[in-house]
Amino acid sequence: xxxxxxxxxxxxxxxxxxxxxxxxxxxxxxxxxxxxxxxxxxxxxxxxxxxxxxxxxxxxxxxxxxxxxxxxxxxxxxxxxxxxxxxxxxxxxxxxxxxxxxxxxxxxxxxxxxxxxxxxxxxxxxxxxxxxxxxxxxxxxxxxxxxxxxxxxxxxxxxxxxxxxxxxxxxxxxxxxxxxxxxxxxxxxxxxxxxxxxxxxxxxxxxxxxxxxxxxxxxxxxxxxxxxxxxxxxxxxxxxxxxxxxxxxxxxxxxxxxxxxxxxxxxxxxxxxxxxxxxxxxxxxxxxxxxxxxxx
Numbered sequence: 001x002x003x004x005x006x007x008x009x010x011x012x013x014x015x016x017x018x019x020x021x022x023x024x025x026x027x028x029x030x031x032x033x034x035x036x037x038x039x040x041x042x043x044x045x046x047x048x049x050x051x052x053x054x055x056x057x058x059x060x061x062x063x064x065x066x067x068x069x070x071x072x073x074x075x076x077x078x079x080x081x082x083x084x085x086x087x088x089x090x091x092x093x094x095x096x097x098x099x100x101x102x103x104x105x106x107x108x109x110x111x112x113x114x115x116x117x118x119x120x121x122x123x124x125x126x127x128x129x130x131x132x133x134x135x136x137x138x139x140x141x142x143x144x145x146x147x148x149x150x151x152x153x154x155x156x157x158x159x160x161x162x163x164x165x166x167x168x169x170x171x172x173x174x175x176x177x178x179x180x181x182x183x184x185x186x187x188x189x190x191x192x193x194x195x196x197x198x199x200x201x202x203x204x205x206x207x208x209x210x211x212x213x214x215x216x217x218x219x220x221x222x223x224x225x226x227x228x229x230x231x232x233x234x235x236x237x238x239x240x241x242x243x244x245x246x247x248x249x250x251x252x253x254x255x256x257x258x259x260x261x262x263x264x265x266x267x268x269x270x271x272x273x274x275x276x277x278x279x280x281x282x283x284x285x286x287x288x289x290x291x292x293x294x295x296x
Contacts, residue, residue: 021045021046021047021050021051021246021247021249021251022054022251023243023246024242024243024246024252024255025054025251025252026251026252026253026254026255026258027054027055027058027059027060027250027251027253027254028058028059028060028253028254028257028258028268028272029058029059029060029272030059030060030061030269030272030273030276030291031060031061031231031253031254031257031272031275032060032061032062032063032064032230032231032275032276032279032288033060033062033063033064033231033232033233033235033250033253034064034182034184034204034230034231034232034279035064035066035124035158035182035184035185035204035206035232035233035234036063036064036065036066036232036233036234036235036248036249036250037065037066037068037234037235037236037237038063038065038076038079038080038086038235039065039072039075039076039079040068040235040236041235041236041247041248041249042079043236044236044247045247046235046236046247046249048079048080048249051249051250051251052080052083052086052250054251055250055251055253056083056085056289059289060085060250060253060289061085061276061279061288061289061291062085062086062087062279062286062287062288062289063083063085063086063087063250064086064087064088064089064120064121064232064279064283064286065080065086065087065088065089066088066089066091066123066124066158066184067088067089067090067091067092067093067123067124068091068092068093068095068096068124069092069093069096069100070090070091070092070100070104070105070108070109070112071108073088073090073112073116073119076088077116077118084287085286085287085288085289086118087118087119087120087283087286087287088116088118088119088120089119089120089121089122089123089124089158090109090112090113090116090119090121090122091109091121091122091123091124091125091146091158092105092109092125092142092146093124093125093160094125094126094127094128094139094142094143094160095128096142097135097138097139097141097142098135098138100138100142102138102141102142102144102145103145105142105145105146106145106146106148106149109122109146109149110149110152110153113153113155119155120155120156120283120285120286121150121155121156121157121158121181121182121283122146122149122150122153122155122156122157122158123146123150123157123158123159123160123181123182123184124158124159124160124184125142125143125146125147125157125158125159125160126143126159126160126161126164126168127139127140127143127160127161127162127164127167127168128160128161128162128163128164129162129163129164129167130162130163140171143168143171144171144175147171147172147175147177148175150177150179150181151175151176151177151178154178154179155177155179156177156179156180156181156182156282156283157177157179157180157181157182158181158182158184159181159182159183159184159201160184160185161183161187161188162187165188165189165192169192169195169196169199172199172201173199176199176200177200179200179282180199180200180201180202180282181200181201181202181282182201182202182203182204182230182282183196183201183202183203183204184204184206184232184234185204185205185206185208185232185234185238186203186204186205186217186220186221186224187208187216187217188220189216189220190216190219190220190223192220193220193223193224194223197224197225197228201228202228202229202230202278202282203220203221203224203228203229203230204230204231204232205217205220205221205229205230205231205232205256205260206231206232206233206234206237206238206240206256207233207234207238207239207240207241207243207244207248207252207255207256208238208240209221209240209256209259209260209263210240210241210244210255210256210259211241211244218263221260221263221264222263222264226274227274227277227278227281228278229260229271229274229275229278230275230278230279231253231256231257231260231275232253232256233248233249233250233252233253233256234248235247235248235249235250235252236248236249239252240252240255240256240259241255242255243255257271257272257275273291276288276291
C-alpha cells in the first residue's frame, strides 16, 4: 500500500511478514501441539522463533517437533534452541522410503536418540497408500525398522497413516511398542478408533478437523475416549479455518482446540487439561511449561 513521504513522493509500504503470520493467531494457555514440522515451517517463511516466543509467552505448555529424515535432527535442534518446552522425535517419513536404507536408518536414529536428551519419540513413520502402493516394499521395511526401534528403545511411535489402517494394525499386532504412540492427524474411518486405542495409541487431530468436508474426521474426534485424545497442527500443513491456505504454525492451535471442544460439547479448559495429561502420560520426560488453562 503506498504512503506519502515528507517530500510528497509516494513510497510503497511492504507488508510486515511477521504481522502477516500473526493474523488469525490463536495461542491457547495450556495447549500442546503434539505434531509439527518446525524446519519445514521456517522454510515456508514463518518466523518460527517469534511464533514460539508468543505461544509460550501466552501459556502454551509444549510442542513436539517431528522428524522427516534421518539426519534432520541437528537443524531442528538449532532452530528450537532456547525453547526448553519443545521436544523432538527422530524418524523417517514414508515419503522418504525410496531414498532410505532401513538398516542404516536404524543406526542413525538409535545414535540420535541416545545423544539428544530432548528426543522423546520415534517417527513419523508408517504407510501411505494415498497414491497407490508405490514403494510398498521400501515403506514396509522402513516402518518395520522404526517399529522395532521403538520397542528396543522403549519410546512411543508416531504413525503416519493414509489409506493404510488395516495394514498398520496388522503390523502393530505382530510387534507392539510397549509405550504405544500416536496416530497423527487422524483421518481413518471412525470404526478404527477403538482398534487403535485398544493397542495403546492416542489419536491426534489437526486443522483439517475444521474443513467443511471432514465429516468422518469429526465423527472420529467425538468417538475417541477422553484419555486418548491429542491435538496438533502438523504445521506447515493443514492450517485450520480461518487461516486455511496460509502456512500453518503452532500459533494457530487454538482454532483446532476450540473446534474440538465444540464438537465434543466440552468446556475448553477441561479439554485442554485432559489433552495435557494425555501428552504427559505418553511423554513423561517432556518438560511442560507451568499449567495455565484458558476457559474462553
